[in-house]
Amino acid sequence: MAILGTALNAVGLLFLTHAVYSTHEHTATFAHTPLPLDITIELLTSILILSAGIVITSPELRPIKWAQWAGKMQRQGRKGEGKWTREGEEILSEGDSFAFLGLDSGIGGGGEGRRGFWDVRAKRKEYAEWVKAGGK
Amino acid sequence: MVAANxxxxxxQISPQTALQLSQKAPLILSQSPTPSLPWPLSLLFSRxxxxxWTIHENLLLSALRTGDDTSARQILDRMTSRFGASNERxxxxxxxxxxxxxxxxxxxxRVLDGYGKVLEVDPTNTLVRKRxxxxxxxxxxTQDAITSLKVLLENSPTDVEAWAELSDMYAANGAWGQAIYCLEEVLLVMPNAWTAHAQVATLHYLSAPSSLHSLSMALRHFARxxxxxxxxxxGYYGLKLVAQKLIPLLSESTAVAKKNAEEDDIPPPKLQSVKKLEELATGKLAEIVRQYGxxxxxxxxxxxxxxIATKELLDRDGRVER
Structure with a gap:
């Protein structure tokens, strides 16, 4: 789909440029005659092709309804969109925007929410015990 | 799903993921993000x-978790030289x-006393207060922590993270009323947070697992x-669990419920709608189990x-649709 969209965009741009150039040349040469029909047709066709290409290459639409948007996120989780930072970390799609409240891991749970209150000693201890137990 | 990002x-970061995360330290430390050129040129060639800096911060935390203190020190020095030692963060x-x-x-x-000194100089430093x-x-x-949190919240009552933390502390001590109150404050700021609604419902359910009032409050919040x-x-798991407990209560005590309705500001839900909600939750849970399986x-x-827990709940019910 992406290749088709890019091809349509390229062709459309080419025709558009050509139509505009032809118009310029025509008006420069015959200042007082109307524009020939083929230039008009080329211009309109190029705009149609370009519009189709832009629509096809646009990213996937997100659900408008809150519940559907949240549900989709819950089902699919976060996934990469094919972009990486300079450090080699993949940029993921958006996730649960309320995860920072840390309310999904139970009372006194060990989630990563509420970063301001991150208990570094408990996490260190948990890790050290995991290593002691064989690291599996 | 990408695990170590x-x-x-x-x-949720398991020790295994933490190890994977902190193993990225040498790679990230090998390339410096800040250019060594003098000022006007450094703006042009900044990497x-x-x-x-988000990545650096997360790397610092996972390095500390896995005991890689030398890398942590290096990252911290790098961030300090970038943002200055007096930056709040x-x-x-x-x-x-x-x-x-x-x-x-x-x-x-001693670290705690150091925080006290920082707060004497700048009492508005919320991050240090939270530390x-x-x-x-x-x-x-815990009691000291709760008192400090109350001071923090008195000064910034829209800090939802702090409200959530206070609620968690109260809940851990079994003070259900206070815990619920704190989470309702969270809901005032973020009424769309489904996790907060589910947590309020859970607290209502845990506070009195057999009282009609708290069960119907739990049902309401799970439904939301x-x-x-x-x-x-x-949400669906809780909805089904609460509805299962509510149905016998509602069907046997219709007369009592009417009397209670005058005392409580919100009347209990109708038996029929509870049954419908239970059916809905069962259907949805079965779908999730099936699709995940x-x-x-x-x-x-x-x-x-x-x-797996959902599967057990459905099996106990004996109505699992496969």
Whole structure:
């Protein structure tokens, strides 16, 4: 789909440029005659092709309804969109925007929410015990 | 699903993931994001992006978690030279580093005193205030932590993170009323947070698992949470559990319920609608279990333990649809 969209965009741009150039040349040469029909047709066709290409290459639409948007996120989780930072970390799609409240891991749970209150000693201890137990 | 991502770490980090995360330290430390050129040129040839420092911060935390203190020190030095030693965030991160290296409670108390001194100079430094509360909690001084949190919340009553933390502390001590109140404050600021609704419902359910009033409050909040998120496993699980408990209560005590309705400001739900909600939850839970079990790609993000627990709940009910 992406290749088709890019091809349509390229062709459309080419025709558009050509139509505009032809118009310029025509008006420069015959200042007082109307524009020939083929230039008009080329211009309109190029705009149609370009519009189709832009629509096809646009990213996937997100659900408008809150519940559907949240549900989709819950089902699919976060996934990469094919972009990486300079450090080699993949940029993921958006996730649960309320995860920072840390309310999904139970009372006194060990989630990563509420970063301001991150208990570094408990996490260190948990890790050290995991290593002691064989690291599996 | 991408497990070890430093830019957006998962909501639950197992020791294994923490190890994977902190093993990225040499790679990231080998390339410097800040240029060594003098000022006007450094603006042109800067290699840093908005994500750079998020990654550094997450790397610092995972390095501290796995005991890689030398890398942590290097990252911290790099961030300090970039943002300055008096930056609020840097002060807090340095505090975390000192906390991690503290060998016993005595040294940790010294870190806590250091936070006190920082707060004397700048009482508005919320990040350091939160660190102090975290240390108090880590030292087992829960009452002190609660008092400090109350001071913090008196000064910034829209800090939802702090309200959630206070609610968690109260709940851990069994003070259900206060815990529910705190989470209702969270809901005032973020009425769309489905996790907060589910947590309020859970607290209502835990506070009095057999009283009609708290069960119907739990039902209401669970229903709201699934209204906000159509695939919220925890919401549907709670909805089914609460509805199962409510149905016998409602059917045997119709007369009592009417009397209670005058005392409570909200009347209990109708038996019929509770039954309908239970059916809805059962259907949705069965769908989630089925789709997750068949390994469909768009349904892979559920927690496996949660799905197993759901399966057990459905099996207990004896109405599992396969």
């Amino acid at each position: 430093l830019l957006s770490p998962p909501p 840093e992006t908005p994500e750079t 840097i002060i807090a991160l340095r505090g975390i580093y000192e906390e991690a290296l503290a060998k016993d409670d005595k040294e940790l108390t 102090g509360i975290a240390v108090q909690k880590s030292l087992g001084r 949470s699934v209204e906000l998120n159509e695939s919220y496993l925890r 068949s390994g469909k790609k768009g349904w892979a993000a559920f927690d496996e333990a949660e799905v």
